[in-house]
Amino acid sequence: MRPLSLSMSAFGPFASTQQLDFTALGTNPLFLINGPTGAGKTTLLDGICFALYGKTTGNEREGSQMRCDMADDSLLTEVTFSFQLGNSSYRIRRVPEQDRVKKSGDGSTVQKSEAQLYKIDAEGNESLLVASKVSEATAEIEALTGLDVEQFRQVMVLPQGKFRELLMADSKARELIFSQLFQTHIYRRIEDSLKSKAADIRALVKDQRSRRDGILQSAGLASDDELRCELAKLTPELETAQSAKEQALQQQQWVIKTSDAAQHLLAEFAQFDALTQTVAALDAQQEDMAAQTYKLNLAKQAQHLAPMLEVFVAREQEAKAASIALDHAKTALINAKQAFDNAELKAADLPVLEASLLEQEQVKQQLNALGPQLRELDRLNKTLEQEQAQLISAKIQLQNSKNELTTAVQKRRELESALPQLQANSETRLSLQQAHQQQQQLLSTYQQWQQVAARVSSTQAKLVEAKVKGRQLSAQHQQAQVTYKALLLTWHQGQAAILARQLQQDEPCPVCGSQTHPQPAQSQDPLPSDEALQLALEAETNAQEILSKARAEYRGLQTQLETLQQQAQDLAVQLGTAVDIPLDEHTHTLSQYAFSLIQAEQAHQQLQLLQQEIALLHAQETHLQQKLEQGQTHDSALQSKVDLLQGQLAHMQQSVPSALATLEALTAAIAQNQQSISQIKQQIASVRDLQQQTGQSFVAAKAALNGAENAAEAALAQQTRAQQQLNQQLVAAGFADQQALFESMLDEEQQRALASEIEAYQQRSALTKAQCEQLALKLKDKVLPDSIKLAAELEFAQQALHAAEQAWQLLHTRTVLLMQTQTQLSIADAKAKVLEDEYAVIGTLADVANGNTGNKISLQRFVLSVLLDDVLLEASHRLHLMSKGRYRLLRKEDRAKGNKASGLELEVEDAYTSKVRPVATLSGGESFMAALSMALGLSDVVQAYAGGIKLDTLFIDEGFGSLDQDSLELAIRTLMDLQSSGRMIGVISHVSEMKEQINTRIDINKTSHGSEMTIVLP
CATH class of the missing domain: 1.10.287 (Helix Hairpins)
Known part of the structure; x- marks a missing residue:
């Protein structure tokens, strides 16, 4: 990681915003951070550490305690740090929790901690990686740098008073930081994986042993020897039981065969007894079957007489029907005679009806003559009513025109008064x-x-x-x-x-050429x-x-x-x-503008509509004035026409009867007259039709009576002849009368059923007697067997077989169980052997990898020890120079006491005494040189390993004051050599020689209003 810039506001002793551009210091600079005590030299490192991790380098103060008391209340405490990792640049801003002035109103509020992390591309464009959460920003920084805050303090910053921590760390602490720096977690995962796999195999072995014990317990056994002894004992017993079971089975089969033969003979005797009883029962049914045969013969005789009986029944029914028809004809004649007499009485009123009809015809002619006069009178009335209605309508329209004209004038004046306000609203x-x-x-x-x-x-x-x-x-x-x-x-x-x-032996190795091979x-x-x-x-x-x-x-x-x-x-x-x-x-403001705009638009539309309406009202006034004048002229003409029609109507009304003065009354009178004429004509026609119909019905009834009398006599004669013929056939067939014939008659289905019953009886009787005779011949000289004795013998044989099978089954089941147990034990032993062999390999690897063997060094610690040797090689080179050839750093290879992890502790070799002693025995100045050498060596090795973390920056806070003049010069020379290898080195020191030797500086000036930073270049 290489710093690019640092900005601190109200942070530590810096009351204002201080900007520091590290790029202005040059490429791979060695620079001094200079200033008086309390000016804020260490605060510069605190700012970098706080920006990255939210912690200070010494971890003695929280971020919320870093606010400058001299800062303006309106200035927020914050740190912004830009840095480069490889080819990528990043910028992080972090704000600690603090009190700040409210943006609006009086008083203060709590500013929550926040952090933003940006990635900056080659063109300078920023992309936000973390928006505000401090935990996310810290996690992202740890992922980018590969270091947490403790590791950062130990490898990139040697804080004031804490430079011995990296030097004095034990194996466990050094393992944490080295594994992070060299990314050796893969070896830790190998350790954990082997340990987990070994534990799994160990659990499987234990489980397999438990299963083996469970197999023995489920079989009721204590050991394998007991299993073998019991199997040896059961084998001959099982063979004996098998032989006994087979003998019992043979005896049971013989008894079953004998019993089956006896049961068959018993069944034949029982069948003979049943057949004998059946023959006796069939013989007892012979009389009934004879009666059934006689019944069937009578039914067949009755069937031959059925056609003649049907003829007789038909003739009898015809005679009854003819008698009924005769009675009906007599009744019809009486009814027809009575109706004819009633019609003759009504015909006597015909002259009166005809005179009334003539009178109504004359009235009809008179009414028809009044029609033309009344229609003309009605026309005049309607015309008068129409003209009067038009006159009234004209007067109403005339008045309405006056009212409309008045209303239009008034409305126009009202609308004109509203024009100024609408014009003002429309202008916005x-x-x-x-x-x-x-x-x-x-x-x-x-x-x-x-x-x-x-x-x-x-x-x-x-x-x-x-x-x-x-x-x-x-x-x-x-x-x-x-x-x-x-x-x-x-x-x-x-x-x-x-x-x-x-x-x-004695032959050269193809690799090394040696003829001895002590340890191939x-x-x-x-x-x-x-x-x-x-x-x-x-x-x-x-x-x-x-x-x-x-x-x-x-x-x-x-x-x-x-x-x-x-x-x-x-x-x-x-x-x-x-x-x-x-x-x-924003939405509310838009709504207000929209509402005001709608009101203005409405006012504009109302103004246009109002102006149009006023123009229309002017035109309407002119039109109404013209309409009023036309209405007055039309009203005068209509009044003259109404007066003329009223005179004509009065003259015509004098020549028409008052009762028929209207067409409606005349129409009603004509309708009434027409109805009376129709009713009289209908009455005359009805009387004449009734007279004609009743006369015809009376004549027809007489003729029907004569026909019915003749038909009744003929039907009776045919019935008598059919009766005589039927009686002759009944006597010939042996029937006493018709009742006997009816009782003997059966339909074809009944006859077939009866015939089938008789035939079945005859066949069954013959078959049963034949079977009985055949079985009697077969059982001759046979003796009925003893079924009770046979059943007892069979029961005894079955019990003997059941006992033998039970004895065999018990022995067989136990033998099978023991053999299965033996097989399961063999399988379990084989599985356990495989698991134990696997554990012998995996368990050993796990113990070695996890440091559970003699030297207590795990796989990761072994790898790290190799890396540490490289680090110590580089560190010893520098320490050897700074200590004038006296000291060299070594890795302690002796095993630690107890179960404490070992393999990464440090020792120092003293060339003056030729002894190796703990690093804790070094003095303060010697410890600083050793820690500085260690940090520089670590930086070299980490840089050298591909995939390692970039340690191209180192900050050293104090410690140089403990060195003598020669050691100080050697330390400065070492730092300059390190600078030439491409690293940025920042040193905080009060030593004046440092200021003389290092020309590039960051001077921190302490003032009454807060500290300020200045870059000083050579």
């Missing part, structure tokens, strides 16, 4: 339109600024997510890289072991295949590609964020002071 319309348009544009720009600001926040959140994802992918890539390198290392080690196996390389691990190496390489390559893609996406988001931030800045410039006004106020 143009200015309001312009103001409204400007406010609309301002609101649109403000809303765009809000949207862009929201997108800036969203993109920043995405950028944070992408950064987290990038860290995860970076870790995955490192893991894949370690896996591949581990496989490759194993492969190379395996190659050495393969070569070692081929060595022969060995390898217990299996050699990884080329395919495994290729897969690991592909996994590492894929992880690298995914990481590169994620980084490209991250850069895309950064570009997008920079564009959005520029857009937001441009919009904010356009808005000016309006950017601080809330959206609600």
Whole structure:
């Protein structure tokens, strides 16, 4: 990290805003920070440390305690620091929590702590990385620099009074800072991974042993010996039980066979008894079957007489129908005679009806003669009414015209009085339109600024997510890289072991040429295949590609964020002071302009409408005046016409009866006359029609009676003949009468059912008797078996078989269980052996990697010890010069006492005494030289390792006063040599020789109104 500029306001002793441009000091400068005690030299380093991490270099004061008491109340305490990391530049601004003056009103308010971090591209464009959260800014700085605040203090700043911390740190503390500087966390992850895997395997081994004990316990066994003894004992017992079970099964099968034969014979005897009973039952049904046969024969005889019976029944029904028809004809004749007599009585009134009809016809002629006169009279009445209505309408229109003219004049005068006010309101319309348009544009720009600001926040959140994802992918890539390198290392080690196996005693080694081979390389691990190496390489390559893609996406988001931030800045410039006004106020202002503009527009429209209406009213007045004059002329003409029609109507009314003075009355009288004529004609026609119809009905009734009498006599004769024929056939067929015939009749379905029943009986009887005779012949000389005895024998055989099977089953089940247990134990032992073999390898690796073996050095600490040796080599070179060849820094290789971590402690070799002693025994000046050498050596080594953190800046706060003149000159010469290697070195010191030797300075002047900074160049 290389500082570019520093700005401090109201910070420490600096009451005003102080600007410091580090680039003005030159390229890779060695400069002195000079000033009296209390002027603020250390505060300059505090400002850098606070800007980056929110902490001071000494960690003795919080940021909220750094405000200058001499600063103006309106000046905010803040620090802005710009720096360069590699090819990228950054700027961070940090404000501590403090009291500040309110922007509006009296009193003060609490200013919360905040921080902003920007990235600056080559063109000077800034992109916001952190908007305000101090924790996010600190985390981002730690990610960029690779150092937290404690590590920053130890490797880039040697604070006043604390330069011994890096020198005196134990293995654990030094491991933390070195692992961060050299990015060796991958080895820590290897340690943790091996430790976790070993613990998992150890748990699996324990679980496997528990399972083995559980297998024995589930079988009721205490040990493997007990299992083997019980299996040896059960084998002959199982064979004996198997033989007994087979004998019992054979005995049961023989008894079952004998029992089946006896049961078959018993069934035949039972069948014979059943057949004998069935034959007896069938013999008992013979009389019933004879009766059924007789019934069937009678039914067949009755079936032959059925047609003749049907003829008789038909003739009988015809005779009854003819008798009923005769009775109806007699009744109809009586009714027709009575109706004819009534019609003759009504016909006697015909002369009276005809005279009344003639009278009504004469009245009709008189009424028709009055029609033309009344129509003319009605026409005159209607014409008079129309003219009178027109006259009244004309008078009303005349009056309305007068009223309309008066109203129009009055309304015109009222409208003319409202013109001045509307003209005044309309004149503001143009200015309001312009103001409204400007406010609309301002609101649109403000809303765009809000949207862009929201997108800036969203993109920043995405950028944070992408950064987290990038860290995860970076870790995955490192893991894949370690896996591949581990496989490759194993492969190379395996190659050495393969070569070692081929060595022969007294034959030269193809590598070193030695003929003795005291310790040939060995390898217990299996050699990884080329395919495994290729897969690991592909996994590492894929992880690298995914990481590169994620980084490209991250850069895309950064570009997008920079564009959005520029857009937001441009919009904010356009808005000016309006950017601080809330959206609600902008919207409210626009609404007010819109409301005022609407009122002005309405006034303008009302003015135009009012002017148009006044012009219309002028025209309307002229029109109404003309209309009034025309109405007066028309009224006089109508009045003359009405008077003439009234005289004509009075003359005609004298010649018309008063009762028929109107067409309505005449029409009603004509309708009444026409109705009377129609009713009389209808009565005459009705009487004559009734007389004719009743006469015809009377004659027809007489004829119908004669026909009915003849039909009744003929039907009765046919019935008598059919009765005689039926009686003759009944006697011939053997039936006593018709009732006997009816009782014997069966339909065809009943006859078929009866015939089937008789035939089935006959067939069943014959079959049963034949079966009975056949079975009797078969059972001749046979004896009925004893079923109870046979059942007892079968029960005994089944019980014996069941007992034998139970005995065998118990032995078989136990034997199978023991054999399964034996198999499960073998499988469990095999699995345990595999796990134990695996643990022998993984567990040993885990113990070695985690420092649980003799030297107590973990894998990461071992790697760091190698790096520390490089650091100490560089540091010792400088310390050797500054101490005039006396001291050299060494790494302590002895194991620490107890379980304390070791491997990274320091010792110092004293050339004067030829002894190695702890670094804590150095004096103050010697400790400063050692710490300075250590810091410079660490910077050299970190820079040399690819992928390490850039330590191209070092600040040293005091410590030079403890050196003698020669040591001081050597220290200054060392710093100058370091400057020539491309580093920026800043030194804080009161030593006058430092001021003489270092010409480039930052002078801090202490005044009554606060300190000030000045750059002094040679």
